[in-house]
Amino acid sequence: MLKKDLAVCIRAIDYSETSQIVTFFARDSGKFTAIAKGSRRPKSAFDGPIELFAQGRIVYSQTHTDKLATLTEFSQQLPFSFLSRNLFALHCASLAAELVNSTTDDYDPHPELFDAFIKFLHDLDQTQDALRPLIVFQLSLLKEIGLMPVLDHCANCKTSHGSRVTSHGLYFSSEANGLICQDCEASFPDKIPVTKTAAAALNNKEALAKTDEKTLKEIEKLLIYHFTNMGGRPPKMAKYVLEQ
Numbered sequence: 706m707l708k709k710d711l712a713v714c715i716r717a718i719d720y721s722e723t724s725q726i727v728t729f730f731a732r733d734s735g736k737f738t739a740i741a742k743g744s745r746r747p748k749s750a751f752d753g754p755i756e757l758f759a760q761g762r763i764v765y766s767q768t769h770t771d772k773l774a775t776l777t778e779f780s781q782q783l784p785f786s787f788l789s790r791n792l793f794a795l796h797c798a799s800l801a802a803e804l805v806n807s808t809t810d811d812y813d814p815h816p817e818l819f820d821a822f823i824k825f826l827h828d829l830d831q832t833q834d835a836l837r838p839l840i841v842f843q844l845s846l847l848k849e850i851g852l853m854p855v856l857d858h859c860a861n862c863k864t865s866h867g868s869r870v871t872s873h874g875l876y877f878s879s880e881a882n883g884l885i886c887q888d889c890e891a892s893f894p895d896k897i898p899v900t901k902t903a904a905a906a907l908n909n910k911e912a913l914a915k916t917d918e919k920t921l922k923e924i925e926k927l928l929i930y931h932f933t934n935m936g937g938r939p940p941k942m943a944k945y946v947l948e949q
């Protein structure tokens with residue numbers, strides 16, 4: 706049976722002289738992988754080889770969720786100019802694509818996350834600092850997959866921000882799944898320190914929109930630390946994003 710959806714390519718690898726294996730993040734279908742037969746031929750049904758971050762309407766057939774789907778139509782568009790002019794933005798987009806791929810299940814729909822991902826790609830075109838939209842997207846991702854850390858009070862003793870948490874030392878622990886206060890930090894050997902500015906930006910969209918580059922880097926480091934602990938290894942693109 707043929708299915709239609711709106712999708713963005715989050716991974717594409719050459720499969721043969723003429724074909725590609727493509728992972729899509731689709732609005733109604735979620736993430737899935739398909740074979741695009743003949744996509745590398747000069748006159749393909751997909752307007753040429755399928756490119757990373759190409760988006761548009763797709764038609765595909767799928768016989769079983771364990772098997773590769775077969776892509777039959779894709780009118781691909783590449784509306785994002787950062788792809789050709791901003792290597793760091795490309796690295797940030799690639800990290801986001803990798804995280805979508807590693808944290809969502811095949812054919813598990815996440816329409817809101819799909820919309821957030823498309824918005825993130827457009828935001829990369831509008832800004833010089835790619836880390837800010839990347840952080841916003843990663844927080845949406847954590848929320849959507851049900852793994853949002855506790856950021857507005859101590860994840861262990863529940864002491865709220867504004868009292869001890871902001872006036873004393875703060876840490877982030879993946880094991881505690883959130884920020885921990887100075888009184889609790891000894892119970893969590895695996896943790897990283899967090900500045901008050903970063904904690905405030907993590908809890909407030911307006912603060913995040915205004916925060917400086919140093920704090921953005923600190924927050925991104927914290928998020929990658931968390932994704933690394935959850936996934937058991939660092940995301941492949943992490944080093945390219947952190948070394949900037």
Ligand SMILES: [Zn+2]
Nearest residue numbers: 859862886889
């Ligand atoms: Zn505490």
